[in-house]
Amino acid sequence: MDHWPSDKCKRRYCLAGIKNYAFAKEYITLLLAFTHRHQLVLKYWKSLSFTTRFSIIAAIVTCALGLLSMGALGAALYYTVSFLFTSYPSFSSWTGDWVWPAVISAGMFWSLGFIWAGLVAHFIKKIIASPLLRTILYIIICWLWAVTVWYIILSVHF
Secondary structure, three states: OOOOOHHHHHHHHHHOOOOOHHHHHHHHHHHHHHHHHHHHHHHHHHHOOHHHHHHHHHHHHHHHHHHHOOOHHHHHHHHHHHHHOOOOOOHHHOOOOOHHHHHHHHHHHOOHHHHHHHHHHHHHOOOOOOHHHHHHHHHHHHHHHHHHHHHHHHHHHO
């Protein structure tokens, strides 16, 4: 990988403050390798479907929001599924050291539902042609994942 044109390149790096030509050459070689790796990752990212890319970004953002909202996301999720858990005490009656971490972790673990929904939407695309039906299925899978997360948390603590 010797792409060095004449002395012009040496002078440019000397003007930039890099005195050692061998160091500059090694630095550029590493930079080119990193750029090549970055291009491969970008090419792979662009090869993914829109739903898969959306699911990955949504999972990362939702996981961050689950932590940064300090439990608001987890509590909001609980209210969307609470009618299924009538045999457990109401949300307002929960006490103890487990409540706040459970609500925060519910919001964070719910982000994995976007990954599951994205995988299902990707594989079901050949079976269901309608984008509306696939979107509805995506939303249902995310909601069912919220049910699963809260069921696991409640079954452990009650």
